[in-house]
Amino acid sequence: MAWIAIDAGTTVIKAVAFSRTGKELALSRASTEVLRPQNEYSEQSQESVWQAVASTVRQTAQQCSEPIEGIVSTAQGDGCWLVDASGIPVRNAILWNDGRAYEIVERWREEGIIDQAFRISGSASYPGLPNAILRWLSLHEPQTLARARWALTCNGWLFSCMTGRYAADLSDASNPFCDIKHRQYSSDLLRLFQLEEHLEKLPPIAQGNDLSAPLTSSAAKQMGLPAGIPVLMAPYDIVTTAFGCGVNTPERACVILGTTICTETILPDMDLTQAASGTTIAFEDGQFLRAMPTLTGCGALRWGATLFAGGDQQRLEQLAQAECVSRDGAFFLPYLSAAGERAPFLEPKARGSFHALSFNTSPSQIAHALYEGLAFVIRECLETTAHPALQSVSVAGGGARSDFWCQMIADVTGRKVIRPAGNELGAQGAFLWALKITGNMDHAQKVSLSIETGTTPFVPCTAEYDLFSRRYKTWLALRDASSSQWQMLREER
Known part of the structure; x- marks a missing residue:
């Protein structure tokens, strides 16, 4: 059956x-x-x-x-x-x-x-x-x-x-x-x-x-x-994607690298006095799932591939891989949605931009900045929502197929990144949920065990993490400075 x-x-x-x-x-x-x-x-x-x-x-x-x-x-x-x-x-x-x-x-x-x-x-x-x-x-x-x-x-x-x-x-x-x-x-x-x-x-x-x-x-x-x-x-x-990744405790988070980049963490309680941001979902066992679903996800990479790699996203990744993280590289603010941004902050006027460009800026630096900018968003989302007990981050969605990007996310966040086995994690999580709801706990436990096997880990490199951390602080400062211009740009449209 x-x-x-x-x-x-x-x-x-x-x-x-x-x-x-x-x-x-x-x-x-x-x-x-x-x-x-x-x-x-x-x-x-x-x-x-x-x-x-x-x-x-x-x-x-x-x-x-x-x-x-x-x-x-x-x-x-x-x-x-x-x-x-x-x-x-x-x-x-x-x-x-x-x-x-x-x-x-x-x-x-x-x-x-x-x-x-x-x-x-x-x-x-x-x-x-x-x-x-x-x-x-x-x-x-x-x-x-x-x-x-x-x-x-x-x-x-x-x-x-x-x-x-x-x-x-x-x-x-x-x-x-x-x-x-x-x-x-x-x-x-x-x-x-x-x-x-x-x-x-x-x-x-x-x-x-x-x-x-x-x-x-x-x-x-x-x-x-x-x-x-x-x-x-x-x-x-x-x-259901969190279920499919085996994420159900505060020690593990999940990031969906898809149409949206959605960072998900599990919390035993919810602080309603904090600044308004993201989405809180009632989760199993009385817990809460804190989700930071961005309005710009992997579409930014498709957009970048169209502009800088002849529409070939694989070529875009090859360009990015050819560039090492450096202090003088370009920066990218990935706010490309017409609706602005909703996580980890709410700003309908937000718009994307490149920074620190010069005649020396290469296509590889632009490509690297695209992947890095999205990885910085993930780090900011985790810093906004994660429980102190967080140890690892599971990745799902089409972007998770990239070893290069998974390693970059590990280096940017300083957390071990885990890519679960299987391609259809949302459907798998829905199936696992159905087994539990219908009382098939023995089968549910077997499916949960299979999720834990065959995973691919990406361990952060300390030296890369330090370099990315310095650039991350600059990226945040550039974003804060750019936000003052978003209203003006909105009024001119």
């Missing part, structure tokens, strides 16, 4: 079949289109995403030699996926990296609302969160909002397509409307965001058995599976 784990990312949908012991039996992928109808907009057709999921599951089931006993799904988080009372989308989904609600978030920050909300939710608001999007819709598309019955996330949308039920996993619900200590929706947060009238649009927070429902006959037909098999809604993708 096998399970199919769905991992619905922003640009790629994956469906992976696992045996009960965690062996990967089959895999299918499909690309999805991100629509940008206007500058700073980022949307997807909800129906297209569902069709891509159904198609990949069908292909995986056809490849799999074992009968399918269940489905578990994880997906991109945040954003707003609106449907009417019949479950039909009322507009395109607005994604987590959308920037149209910039002015709303900026006003909330100026009025102290973001700081007040952080004392309840443990998370900082940014333009791609449901609160900002719903507020924008109430001002600019009130007729759309009036037709909507449910404000879902991507995973909630897929769960409704497969089961006909509307629910939110606690991880998806944690930000922005959840009282993180009590793990339930907060009327005070809705009041702060002027969204009290839309409380009934929030799907109920499901836990335990409520996260499972039978596959409907119509969905089963599209997916090529038997109707009635259980469908489980796992936590959203950054949480």
